[in-house]
Amino acid sequence: MSKRVKFNLEIEVKSSPNILYSYLSSPSGLAEWFCDDVNVHSGNYIFQWDGAEQEAELVRAQNNKSVRFRWLDGPEDEYFEMEVRVDDLTGDVALVITDFCDAGDEKSSEQLWESQIQELKMAIGS
Numbered sequence: 001m002s003k004r005v006k007f008n009l010e011i012e013v014k015s016s017p018n019i020l021y022s023y024l025s026s027p028s029g030l031a032e033w034f035c036d037d038v039n040v041h042s043g044n045y046i047f048q049w050d051g052a053e054q055e056a057e058l059v060r061a062q063n064n065k066s067v068r069f070r071w072l073d074g075p076e077d078e079y080f081e082m083e084v085r086v087d088d089l090t091g092d093v094a095l096v097i098t099d100f101c102d103a104g105d106e107k108s109s110e111q112l113w114e115s116q117i118q119e120l121k122m123a124i125g126s
Contacts, residue, residue, distance in 0.1 A: 003103040004078065009110050010085070010096045011117050014126040017084045017093055021064045023120060024082045024095075033120040045069065075100075095120070 013020055023029035027038035027045065037048040045056045056069040059079055066083035070076075081098040095117060101109035120126075 004075065004100050005103050005106065006098065006100050007106050007109065008096060008098050009113050010094050011114065013093055013095050013117070013121060013124070015093055015124045017086055018064045019124065020084050020093060020095065021067075023124060024084070025061055025067045032123040034116060044072065 023032060027040055030038045030045075030047070035047040035049050039046045039048075043058065045058060047054050047056065055072045057072060059068040059070050061067045064084060066081055068079050068081040070079045078100040079098075080100070081096075083096040083098070085094045085096050086092070087094070097113050097117075099109060099113065
């Protein structure tokens, strides 16, 4: 099994923090850009893509700040987190992604996230 590594990605998003957060934390918001559909069952989020499902536990949610999910079929110590960061000086809003991938796959994983965030920006109108 190849080594897994953590990576971070920060992308500016022209949105208010609370609107952006709603797209990161609510099933309807996530279905606008992250996947085809989301259902919540027994506190877990069931993400659907092209008929396939993947279930994640909501590990942590800080209102208008961040959400952290852990795939139930993934390693216990891995997660993906989406954090809303506001620059104190400029007021610029950025989305900071933390995720894990196989060593050597960082570039393709970042490109996948960048593609998804472009979908998010279109959904928000950013």
